[in-house]
Amino acid sequence: MSTVNSVAFLSPQFSVLSESQMRDLHMAALEVLRRTGIRFFHHGAVDLLKEAGAFVNDGNLVKFPARMVEDAIASAPSRVIMCNRDGEPAVFLEDRTVNFGTGSDCINLLDHETGAHRKFVTQDIVDGYHLCDALPNIDFVMSIGIPTDVDPELAYDTQMALMLEHTLKPLVFVTNDLDSCQRAIDMAAAVAGGHEALRERQSILLYSEPSSPLQQSDTAVDKLMLMAKNELPIVHSPAPLMGGTGPITMASGLAMSVAEIFSSLVVHQLTKPGAPYIFGAGLHHMDMKAAQICYASPEFQLTKSAIAQLGRRYGIPTWGYAGCTDAKVMDEQASLESLLSVMMAKFSGANLIHDVGYMESGLTCSFEMIVLTDELIALTDHLMKGIEINDDKLMLDEIHNVGPGGHFLNTQQTMKRFKDFWYPSLLDRGIRPTWLEEGSTTLGDRLTSRVKEILAGYQPKPLDPEKKRNIQEILAQAN
16 A cells, blocks of 8 residues: 655755846846947947847947747757767757866976976877767867867867867867858868758857857857857857956846856857857956955855856757866865855756866866866765655665664665765775775876876777878868
8 A cells, every 4th residue: 555645856056146136137237238238349240230130339239129038039949859879869958957078278287207397289189079078977089188289279170180080979179260150161071071950950159249248249149149040059158257357246147147158159149140149257356365266255156147047048958067167286275166066956957067177267177177076976866866766765665674773784675775875986995994004095196097097997998090081181272
């Protein structure tokens, strides 16, 4: 006889905004677009917006009627699926599904062999792509670092070529300008089997930004419109700094950020209705004491959660941040800030979470930090399972059969279910004598060992030699 109703169990969730607050932010963003406007430095976009009904003052100051924004929101798809290099679905951007990946373009690397703080070279980013390809909880790969041993004009092209060769996972890329963006698309198409195949099985997503406050550069809009024309996903994410390039309060910063997102979305959807677009913003504040951007502040955890909540309200997939820290080395601060950010990403339900491995406010990357975050994602996956309560889980017969004073160590149910709990691979739960016998290692020691172990023994699936040649031919066009 059933003792409880069988219902779906609840997963822990976090909401920072009420429905009325989201409505107020929406109206505030619309008012910024109507009253203040966005300055576009792209003549084609200005013409496109004017023809669609926007008001243009002073040559390029564009003001938006609410209907243009509402039409763009309705036009954008609510679901984006990114495929891996072989065209298999791998990353689902929908609802509260959360996917994690690295960040882009760090200047410095914390060397896992020597501990030195140094510039990236090509082999480093190849190692980074191999590491991410091997880690089970890193869902996509972003470019990680800027190689300093190649022509600076070729850095973005080099990143794209190497990502396509050295990882099977979906890619988030950055580019310098319209031409390099087109080459990146062409390289991905060469691997996918053509541009039509790439549109059908989308494996790449572009990250770009407007220029806060309230500006859209010619180069950024070029890339925005190019991705729309190719029906490939893009996140055109503002990154205002509250107290610097953005207003000082979170409410005002969010209103301006949403206005900037909407201005991008309108151009994007006018260019190609229904093209895939990701809703995102990195609204940080400036630490006035350190004069630095803050990646781990409680305020940033709130603003990125608010952006995720707003994106869901509009039915558009969302962009977020986690696995990043303001610490300078792989220490206790880095660990706690990474865990905080991963938990908040999971609780808030943003779809595409980048910047795993970022340290020093985005200036430095640590492979150990990537490995640690992979472990923490697995931990939070189990946290998000919540507590399932039904007849099967209550096991009243098990309690009855063992009875008062018995034990559950060797019951059939214990043997069947003990692996349902999370067992860490890097965090230590053993007793002190065992820990001493195994070398009394710290978490930092174990992280470094895991990085070395993966890089020494793992090789991603090779790219077809002909496709590799095709990539190199496209890369040669940048010279």
